[in-house]
Amino acid sequence: MEHIMRLLLSAALLLLSGPVLAESLVTENLVHETVLDNGMKVIVKEDHRAPIMVSQVWYKVGSSYEPDGFTGLSHALEHMMFKGTESHPPGEFSRIIAANGGSENAFTGRDYTAYFQTMSNDRLEISLELEADRMRNLTLPAEEFAKEIEVIKEERRLRTEDKPTGQLYEQFTALSYRSLPYANPVIGWMNDLEQMRVEDLAAWYRRWYAPNNATLVVVGDVEPQAVFQLARKYFGPLKQEQIPVLKPLREPPQKGEVRSVVKIPANEPYLLMGYKTPAATSAERPWEPYALEMLVAILDGGNSSRFSRNLVRGSEVAVSASAGYNAFTRLPGMLTLDGTPARGRDIGQLEKALREEIARLHSDPVTEEELERVRTQVIASKVFELDSVFYQAMEIGTLETIGLDWRLIDQYVEELKKVTPEQVREVAQRYLRDENLTVTLLQPLPMDDGKPVRSSTGGRHGS
Amino acid sequence: MxxxxxxxxxxxxxxxxxxxxxxxxxxxxxxxxxxxxxxxxxxxxxxxxxxxxxxxxxxxxxxxxxxxxxxxxxxxxxxxxxxxxxxxxxxxxxxxxxxxxxxxxxxxxxxxxxxxxxxxxxxxxxxxxxxxxxxxxxxxxxxxxxxxxxxxxxxxxxxxxxxxxxxxxxxxxxxxxxxxxxxxxxxxxxxxxxxxxxxxxxxxxxxxxxxxxxxxxxxxxxSGLQPGERAPELPQVSDLQASRTLVLPFPSSQSHILMGQPGMQRGDPDYFVLYVGNHILGGSGLVSQLSDEVREKRGLSYSVYSYFSPMRRNGPFLIGAQTQNAKAAETLEVIRQTLARFIEQGPGETELTAAKQNITGGFPLRIASNSKILEYIAMLGFYDLPLDYLDTFVDNINSVTSEQIRDAFQRRIKPDQLLTVVVGNEQTPAPAN
Structure with missing residues (x-):
């Protein structure tokens, strides 16, 4: 069996116009889906390498759904999902999962909130029973919320307040978006956390946590029909909700470069630039997001990419420089460039060098060799991804939750393969323009750490 | 049900x-x-x-x-x-x-x-x-x-x-x-x-x-390597002679607290006992004693944990948390009390059973991908651990008793030989001696 797979894959690598991945590795051949009567989607991907499974429940709600004054609500609700239902007191969810050998957690993003358990494959039923319970029966006790909101503020201090690049990123996004809620941090503004009430969470929970706004994704050593049956048993009886219809938000065209400076105690300067770009969910020209992915990989995909070769080595202007773009977001986002200047170089020189790389994309087509390198890297990484059941589930869950189809996982490689040098130049010229740019610089203030270390030795600190 | x-x-x-x-x-x-x-x-x-x-x-x-x-x-x-x-x-x-x-x-x-x-x-x-x-x-x-x-x-x-x-x-x-x-x-x-x-x-x-x-x-x-020689043995790590606290000022809204001492080495005779014990104390995420006391009961910290990092020689045993500056002293005190109580009393039987169920039930997760297996075998090879380490892992965990945990923590973790480091806005008073 493995020989056949290897042969097919070799063929794929040699003949890039032919099939891309071995049939047995193509997502579509391994995925099974169904929709329950109450509208909940269930997607199962088989991976029989080890007797484990990951189970993820994805909700179509995240920080980009939150109105002003209520930022951080989705993330706070994610924390409170561990704080008890009518049948399980606070903390019991985690204790049951732990006692069954599971590891669990949850994550909130701009476009989604998701909960997962990774367990031995014979424990799937436990995960589904508990997730179905907390989808509709959360109790949200006020005294638990009072403690948990303090934990969330500590999380915000840890991730943002005390992190120079975290603060810079927050100012950058707030400044970049005029209309889109991507302007707000996922964890919420500190003021909104201070004003948050448990009633706000209860309303948010009622509005979005329903089977017809959720997707269950199970990947691992499982039998699809058995998963569907369990899903029907536990999620099937849950009542639907009228889910609010979202307005199609669009960012008004930017009419000029926006620049800002963040001055905070720090040791090293840092630069972040972002150009507004279309996303796969709403691009008028469907090929553009793929051309942008290709463009980013040419700048920053591996050690032979242009940034590594020209900026880190080459001119040695940057100690690090990277480019980022995510085609798979609910609302249109940005293509970003960021970096730290090398010792003896300044941030102005770094910005100039990054802009020169963009200018080169405007004027010269990228080479066939560069495109070929990226295609090969993408095909390889598609194989590497299969080593992680968690990642495979993430991929399916993300696409479904932003309103796309998981079949894009396979189409992605095909679409990237079609991108031409001219298309890369076209998206560079159309989107990577100064009028469409936001730039934020970190200007370090002294860390004020001149005070002597206070030290004491000896003494007993035990009981 | x-x-x-x-x-x-x-x-x-x-x-x-x-x-x-x-x-x-x-x-x-x-x-x-x-x-x-x-x-x-x-x-x-x-x-x-x-x-x-x-x-x-x-x-x-x-x-x-x-x-x-x-x-x-x-x-x-x-x-x-x-x-x-x-x-x-x-x-x-x-x-x-x-x-x-x-x-x-x-x-x-x-x-x-x-x-x-x-x-x-x-x-x-x-x-x-x-x-x-x-x-x-x-x-x-x-x-x-x-x-x-x-x-x-x-x-x-x-x-x-x-x-x-x-x-x-x-x-x-x-x-x-x-x-x-x-x-x-x-x-x-x-x-x-x-x-x-x-x-x-x-x-x-x-x-x-x-x-x-x-x-x-x-x-x-x-093929391009010289045969060479194995690196010589490293010296043993000395225990701390007394407790010591370092408070470093930092322009941050939180104080980061670390507390610990030299812990254990790879292949240590107490390895499985200390591993299971620490799992209960602070190694099992939200359900650990430290998390329960610091985060769940008091909302003091987003992340609180403890671990042993066994190395060629005794690596650190470490407890960590971060909290707003004004709460640093309180958090430190809760951590000290939780550790002291654990050393004195050891785990309860229910806690021990739950920990064993978590570790042994989760065993397949530890070796469910090529990258995890690579991690394990590189570690086993480097530290000269037996090749049946993974085969005997579950039995080794299951044989640990609460009395062994109490005994090992009492022998090895010394409340009067702890190093404490607090980095933050200096609102933690240096402890009175």
């Missing part, structure tokens, strides 16, 4: 991967696990050449960074091009014990050949080009500055440096402003020549190749 019922299910039996082992012609030890399902291969070469072996702090990390910067006939651009053009990923890094190089590639013939030829050159004939040396040295200085913007990193590095005192583990892995100012290219070459030798190396391979192919790859990647 259902949940309770299922909790009584026995852990399903699942065999750990069979590890094959041999020695290359030059003397490198190889550990290999065939993984035929995916057309890919992971390979890691580990040398006993981490920062504990460095003649000057940072030299091990610098050596790692320079491997991909030029080797044999190829400069950095050519090495990068060779790997990227077949979609392979390579990285090198150093910690206190280990200096390692890891690569992941497709097993399609051209990809495998290009990648492994590159690895062989990178390990056997690195150039340590003077210009690349200088660029990387300066980059490490910038990176050091950057790290020192983080109160958590400052706390961690201060803790380790102070904990290990005169021991080679005290040397900062990333180097210091002072050491990176004086390190030379010759220091790197000396470090490489002494420690990047076959008898000081372990090669771990997991992937879709037959044994014969794995043998060929192991010979190939070690």
């Amino acid at each position: 259902l949940v309770l019922l299922l909790m009584l299910l026995p852990v399903q039996l699942w065999a750990a991967p069979a590890i094959q082992s041999w020695t290359t012609e030059k003397g490198a030890r190889v550990l290999f696990v065939p993984a035929p399902e995916l057309p890919m291969l992971d390979l890691r070469v580990v040398f006993d050449g981490g920062s504990a072996r460095g003649a000057i702090p940072g030299v091990a990390s610098l050596t790692s960074a320079l491997l991909e910067e030029g080797a044999g006939d190829w400069d950095a651009d050519e090495i990068a091009q060779r790997l990227d053009s077949v979609g392979a990923k390579m990285s090198a890094s150093s910690q206190r014990d280990m200096a390692s190089l890891t690569v992941r590639t497709l097993t399609e013939k051209r990809a495998l050949t290009e990648t492994m030829d590159t690895v062989a050159q990178v390990l056997g004939a690195p150039r340590f080009d003077p210009l690349a040396f200088e660029r990387n040295r300066k980059a490490m200085l910038v990176s050091l500055n950057h790290d020192e913007q983080s109160p958590g990193t400052v706390a961690q590095r201060t803790f380790m440096h102070t904990l290990f005192g005169e021991h080679p583990y005290a040397a900062q892995v990333e180097g210091t402003q002072e050491s990176l100012a004086r390190v030379t290219r010759e220091d790197v070459i000396t470090h490489y020549k002494k420690y990047y030798v076959a008898k000081n190396a372990v090669i771990a391979i997991v992937g879709a190749v037959e044994r014969a192919e794995a043998e060929h790859l192991a010979e190939l990647v070690s």
